[in-house]
Amino acid sequence: MNKMANNPGRLVCLCNHVTAQEIVNVLKAGAFxxxxxxxxxxxxxxxxxxxxxxxxxxxxxxxxxxxxxxxxINFESES
Ligand code: FES
Known part of the structure; x- marks a missing residue:
């Protein structure tokens, strides 16, 4: 079962308040x-x-x- 598809706003990381959708967003942006x-x-x-x-x-x-x-997107800082 794909829990993420059922609730993309679900908190995955309670310590740092990061949702499943935020994780997917950085993967879409190039995190591997x-x-x-x-x-x-x-x-x-x-x-x-x-x-x-x-x-x-x-x-x-x-x-x-x-x-x-x-x-x-480019995660590297601009210099
Ligand atoms: S729940 Fe993600 S680091 Fe603690």
Missing amino acids: TVYDVQQFTSAGTGCSRCVREIEAIVQHYHSTAKKDPQLR
Whole structure:
């Protein structure tokens, strides 16, 4: 069952108040790994209880989502 599809606004990371949709958004923008998601959203950087769910979302995204290059953004700081 895909919990994310049922409620994209559901909080995945309670410590840092990060929703499933926010995780999907950074994946759409070019994040690729759980580590990337952690860097861009802070999800999973507190108690780590949500890391397995973040991993599931990342795996689900990569196995099903179609990439849209137009959604990519540059996370690197401008200099
Ligand atoms: S619930 Fe995500 S780090 Fe604690």
